[in-house]
Amino acid sequence: MCCTDMALAYVEAHASWSEANTRPSLGRDYAAFLSRAPDGSARAAFAVEGVRCAACMNAIERGLAGVPGVASARLNFSDRRLAVTWQPQADADIAAVLAALDGLGFKAQPFAPGRLADAEAAETKRLVRALAVAGFASMNVMLLAISVWAGIDSDMTPENRDLFHWIQAVIALPAAAYAGRPFYEGAFRGLKAGRVTMDFPITLGVVLTLVMSVVESLSGATHAYFDGAVMLLFFLLIGRVLDQVMRRRTRACAENLAALRSEGATLVDADGSLRDVPVAELGSGARILVRPGERVPADGVVEHGTSDLDQSLVTGETAAVTVRGGDRVFAGALNGNGALTVRVTAAAGASLLDEVEDLMRRALEARSRALVLADKATRLYVPLVHAAAAVTLVGWLAAGSGWHAALLDAVAVLIVTCPCALGLAIPAVQAAAAGALFREGVLLNDGTALERFAEIDTVVFDKTGTLTLPEPTLSGDVFAPGVLEAAARLALSSRHPMATALASGTCSAGPFPGAQEAAGLGVRALADGVELRLGSPRFCGAEAEASAVLAAHPDASVICFRAGTEAPVAFPVRQALRPDAADVVATLLRSGRRVLILSGDRSAAVEAVAGQLGVTDWAAGLTPPEKIARIEALQRSGRRVLMVGDGLNDAPALAAAHASLSPVTASHVSQAAADALFLGRSLAPVLAVLAAGRRARRLMLQNLWFSAAYNVVAVPLAAAGLLTPLIAALAMSGSSVVVTLNALRARLGTGRSRPHPADGPGIADAAAVAV
Incomplete structure (x- = not known):
């Protein structure tokens, strides 16, 4: 999809939401996005755009607290999914929530997994394109800048220097205009809503640096700072792309749970006729038919039929469980080899699968409340950087310096305090530690x-x-000669996991011809006029033998074999x-x-x-x-x-x-x-x-302390006028290099067998001074 198509799609979607928000009554339009609890409270999920840091999360949750009827608002920072709960019997006004979010500077829409996937894919492409433009411009502008630096100390004429500056401008200005859009838009949205976000100092630093560079080029000055601006965008976009990729991974939770759901069900009417209906139409007491290979669409009790079900959702056991009349089954369970007639006890919205999904969502929301190190550090970053730059500008003006000199020093402060080192302090360690863990098989x-x-x-x-x-294996017991081989040959004709374990436990000549599987019971075949059976203890008449084996092997399951009138054999199968x-x-x-x-x-x-x-x-x-x-x-x-x-x-x-x-x-x-x-x-x-986590946290703390020390030294120098914007840009880049090199130490190994040591200084202490 091209940029124009994406823009048109966005405008059309936004127009439709805006039109909907102007209607007097929206309950019918958004009814599909609301769920009601037994106590009368309502709940809806929203996909929110533009959430960049913990401050955004707090602003959204505090802002929605004042919407009439809203009991709580919780934003999952990982996937930007906002869960809003209305008070019991309150009017669930989705339009009011969307309007409040718009007033806070965030675009949102009722959460729909398919639409969210498309939006995230488009945003990822957009960020990757911006990163590619910034990287291309950085390489070329830096090449020209190095030529200027070298020429200053040699015989480069002012005319050639100015030409190089203007070539840099031709490359840097359009590249920065395009690549910086994610930051410019975030800063503008925040200002429109009366908030100052982390995007604002980035935007301010880039714009002022570019403007100052153009002014310096016009006046024929020795230095211009186009390289610093585009390099800053390049480094920051790397972090944005990685963050976007990680967020797309978290969306897999909802997608994988949705894959367990059945969209439709086969309803058995009173006269015995069958018809397909949506799962949403199933009510308690309805009778449904679940064919082999289908997932059970709703919780219920088996009325007729016998089959093997994968009910790992409930028990965690991957081995199929035999169910028959009177047994409970749960939505999401995969039916094996027999048809079942099930009477529904809990339909869509109240099934165990819905409960599991709700538990997961609430757990992820709760865990997202914990802020990572970088978020804690950046809480203080924006006000301190702005204050330092403002004090520098006002101070030099009060001291009698001209606007040009004062503005240069203020820009130097903005550049030297750029969040590159702080922004890389954590992700660089994460990337290096991830590589080390990959070598450990993680x-x-x-x-x-x-x-x-x-x-x-x-x-x-x-x-x-x-x-x-994960795979079951046959226990190492000794069996009569020929019994194991015959049972293994018969097991080749069954799809049951325990039969598979038995078949892989010995070399056999191949399956018996004409073997037939009895749904939910086992498999039988005739060999030389003798009936062979393999399956459950009841199917093989081996209840006593199975009980004896289970007494000796309490952690095992059993599969039984019988040849004609000979004594049956129970094989213990377990997961070692x-x-x-x-x-x-x-x-x-x-x-x-x-x-x-x-x-x-x-x-x-x-x-x-x-x-x-x-x-x-x-x-x-x-x-x-x-x-x-x-x-x-x-x-x-x-x-x-x-x-x-x-x-x-x-x-x-x-x-x-x-x-x-x-x-x-x-x-x-x-x-x-x-x-x-x-x-x-x-x-x-x-x-x-565990070892990698301890090592990574030590390196993160070191990087944060280094960032703090760097700012303590560099900011006063820049404010005192001792650092030009060029030197400030070099210092900023140097700090990023130091942080990255330190982070690479996470690749040296995990030391997996070391005991758990007491960890050093507190995270919050380091984060509080890392600005």
Whole structure:
């Protein structure tokens, strides 16, 4: 899409919103974006544009507090999603919220995932184009500037110097006009709303530097400062692009949860006829048909049929669960091999899947309230920089200097205090640490999580797929000759996960011809006139054998085999512990951290794993709300919790924890909710992220202290007139180089086995002086 097309699309969309806002009644137009709670309160989500820092977040939440009927407004800083709740029985006026946001200088629209994805993609393209223009201009302008610097001390004539200055102007002025638009627009929106944002000093510094450079070129002065302006834009745009990319990743949470939903359902009428209806039309008591391969559209109870369901959303277990008449099923569960007739007990909006999504959203909103180091530091940046520049200008005018000299010194102050070093202090460390973690097999989803990893004192593990390997394996018991091979050959004809584990446990000649699968029960075949069966204990008549195996292997599941009238055999199948799980847990305990296991699996299975690992604090059979309650209770007691999990039922807990980690084999929803993913069969990345977080925080603090020291020295020199704008630009660039080089030390290693040390000076203390 070209720039003109995007601009027209934006204007048309904005015009439609403006037209809607002028109508007297909007309840019908925006009814789809409102949800009602049982207490009568209403809730709606908005996608907000132009949020750049913590000050924007606070301004929005405070500004909406005065809108009539609004009970609360919470902005998720990660994905710029604003959740507004109206008081019970209050008029949910979306138009009033949009008008209030517009008055604060922010454009918004009712949240729609598809529209948000398009807007974010367009904004990313726009920032990348601006970055490319700024980078191209920086290289060429700097090349010309170096020639001028070298020529000043040699034999360059004033005419040639002025020509080089004007060539720089021809390149820099249009490039800065285009590449700086994200900052100019943000500054203008803030001023229009009566606020001064971080974009304002950037805009002011760039514009004044360019104007002063043109004036200096017109007067034939020795120096011009076009290079400083475009380089500043280039460095700042790098940060904006990285921030935009990270935000697009957070949107995957909503998309992955939406993928679990069914848009329609097959309704069974009273006369037995079938018809397709939207899920929104399902009410409690409705009867629906769920065919093999479909997702259950609503919570309910099975009336007829037998099938295997993937209910990992509830239990965390990836193994299919056999359901039959009277069993409960939940929205989002994937039906396996049998048709089910289900009576709905909780339709759209009230299902367990809706509860999981709501828990995740609230957890992410709560976590976004914690400000990162750079946000804390920039709170004081704007007023101090403006005050320093204003005092410099007024002071020199009062001392008798002319406007030209006073303005040069004020511009030097603005340039030398440019937020490049401060802006790079954190992202540069994040980038370097992300590279180091990648070598350790960890993929960082959120760079801000490094600060939270450094504070962890409690680690909570899920069991299935986290402490254990994701794929089930056959236990190492000894079986009668030929029995295992026959069972494995029969298992080749089944899609059940436990059958797959059995089939991979031995080499076989191939599946039996004519094998047939019985829905929800198992698979059968005839071999030399003998009926072979593989499946559930009931299907094989092996209830007693299965009970004996479970008594000996409490952490296992069983799959049974029977050949004709011979005694049946029960095979224990389980997910083995990760190879280094015991060593990792022991290291965590030695470092003084608390370790817990919170699982949705059976109590006997969890107890067995906890005993092998030496973990005394564990709980089994937990639902997603119960996991969140446990984690929130720990955090209210002052604990900083790292959640390590992989299942759909772990996603809300991953979002609610102080920091989170998932294996790369986790469900898509859990991957999106986690701060980092780890590869391979080892659990050692848990130690790696904790060590990397401690190291990264030390380097961030060092960079912030350096930024503070730099400003303490450079600002008085610039204010005293000892630094020209050119020297100020060089000093600014030099500070950025120092910060970047220090950040690269994060690539030296993570020291994953070091114990948990006491960390140095407080974050808030360093941030408060880093301006």
